Amino acid sequence: MKFGLALSSVLILLSQVDGEYLSEIKIRPDAVHNNFKSPLPHTYLESSNLPDSFSWGDVNGVSYLTHSLNQHIPQYCGSCWAHGALSSLADRIKIARLGKGDDINLSIQFILNCGTETAGSCHGGYHASTYEFIQERGYVPYDTCMSYLACSDESTEGFCPLVDTTCSSNNICRTCDTFGGMGGACTEIDFFPNATVAEYGMIEYDDNVVTNIMTEIYVRGPVAATINAEPIVGYQGGIFTDDSYSQESNHIVSIVGWEMDEETGKQAWLVRNSWGQYWGEMGYMRLEVGKNLLGIEGEVAWATPGSFTVHNFPCSENGANCNQGGSVVGTHHYVDPSNKLEELHARVAQDHKQALMKKQLKEQAGKRALR
Ligand SMILES: *[C@@H]1O[C@H](CO)[C@@H](O)[C@H](O)[C@H]1NC(C)=O
Numbered sequence: 097m098k099f100g101l102a103l104s105s106v107l108i109l110l111s112q113v114d115g116e117y118l119s120e121i122k123i124r125p126d127a128v129h130n131n132f133k134s135p136l137p138h139t140y141l142e143s144s145n146l147p148d149s150f151s152w153g154d155v156n157g158v159s160y161l162t163h164s165l166n167q168h169i170p171q172y173c174g175s176c177w178a179h180g181a182l183s184s185l186a187d188r189i190k191i192a193r194l195g196k197g198d199d200i201n202l203s204i205q206f207i208l209n210c211g212t213e214t215a216g217s218c219h220g221g222y223h224a225s226t227y228e229f230i231q232e233r234g235y236v237p238y239d240t241c242m243s244y245l246a247c248s249d250e251s252t253e254g255f256c257p258l259v260d261t262t263c264s265s266n267n268i269c270r271t272c273d274t275f276g277g278m279g280g281a282c283t284e285i286d287f288f289p290n291a292t293v294a295e296y297g298m299i300e301y302d303d304n305v306v307t308n309i310m311t312e313i314y315v316r317g318p319v320a321a322t323i324n325a326e327p328i329v330g331y332q333g334g335i336f337t338d339d340s341y342s343q344e345s346n347h348i349v350s351i352v353g354w355e356m357d358e359e360t361g362k363q364a365w366l367v368r369n370s371w372g373q374y375w376g377e378m379g380y381m382r383l384e385v386g387k388n389l390l391g392i393e394g395e396v397a398w399a400t401p402g403s404f405t406v407h408n409f410p411c412s413e414n415g416a417n418c419n420q421g422g423s424v425v426g427t428h429h430y431v432d433p434s435n436k437l438e439e440l441h442a443r444v445a446q447d448h449k450q451a452l453m454k455k456q457l458k459e460q461a462g463k464r465a466l467r
């Protein structure tokens with residue numbers, strides 16, 4: 097069942113009144129959910145090319161997934177939307193770098209500090225609006241100069257009343273050079289390693305939604321998705337198949353692939369949550385594909401990186417000479433897969449070969465067991 101976005105926000109308000117799982121989804125009435133020009137992957141890759149199972153966590157033994165996060169420490173913050181959105185974007189950067197180098201981790205706190213109006217706060221937001229905000233703003237810093245505090249301007253949880261999370265230069269990217277008692281100070285960094293968003297959008301909820309989500313993930317990388325979190329608070333692992341719950345969502349996660357269950361022949365989405373690795377299957381869950389269970393297929397958002405810094409402009413430890421950036425930097429410019437179709441077709445052929453080999457090995461093992 098599909099709910100219009102306006103309708104689903106009304107339902108979210110109602111469920112808050114009911115005192116159920118507090119919704120972390122908030123959508124601005126004037127939010128722009130699509131801003132892209134490149135053709136969508138399903139327009140140039142036939143769904144028959146998709147593998148039965150595929151995960152960015154294991155592409156022939158290599159993981160292109162960035163770290164698992166916990167949005168709820170040092171104190172509770174309803175920032176799932178920023179976590180789902182930035183984890184998927186960071187994965188796509190890792191894919192573009194072919195997994196090389198230290199992972200680029202994007203600053204969620206910057207989004208909370210500066211994207212409060214556009215993207216969201218500790219009291220809810222939206223994945224597509226996070227991409228809209230970064231695209232408009234022109235950058236998201238790496239988290240080595242703005243780490244996660246789990247606070248936004250209106251938060252009263254934990255130590256939040258004591259910290260300034262307004263969008264000042266100090267709260268975009270900063271460093272502190274020594275102890276205050278020794279004359280140290282925290283200074284803004286004006287030019288810093290960052291990533292941009294080239295294009296973003298949401299996958300239309302229609303009859304082809306499942307293959308369109310799969311094609312998007314397979315061709316370009318993980319996506320952000322909504323979910324009804326109430327039934328999964330106590331999730332103990334395994335494939336979630338219960339269709340008796342509401343598809344009205346209140347939480348945001350990311351989908352990193354899917355898996356075919358050999359015994360049942362059913363496919364399951366591989367979903368990364370932002371509740372720490374003690375939850376679910378090391379921070380992940382599996383959810384049956386194709387029934388919009390818990391609303392997982394209803395509002396899927398994606399973004400492609402524009403560019404990201406790979407060599408910094410060198411600044412001193414105290415940030416003193418950091419005001420002439422842009423002159424000596426290395427930037428990786430992302431190329432949308434629609435512009436390199438031979439590469440995509442080579443990947444598809446390689447995956448078919450691998451799948452065939454796995455199948456043959458299994459059959460041989462089966463025959464041996466029968467003897
Ligand atoms: C990004 O996070 C991962 C996991 O915590 C870490 O191994 C990596 O060093 C981080 N990258 C940077 C540049 O800090």
Ligand SMILES: *[C@@H]1O[C@H](CO)[C@@H](O)[C@H](O)[C@H]1NC(C)=O
Nearest residue numbers: 287288290404405422425427
């Ligand atoms: C973002 O990084 C690019 C290089 O990748 C640089 O030219 C630009 O100045 C940086 N933006 C900011 C605000 O530091």
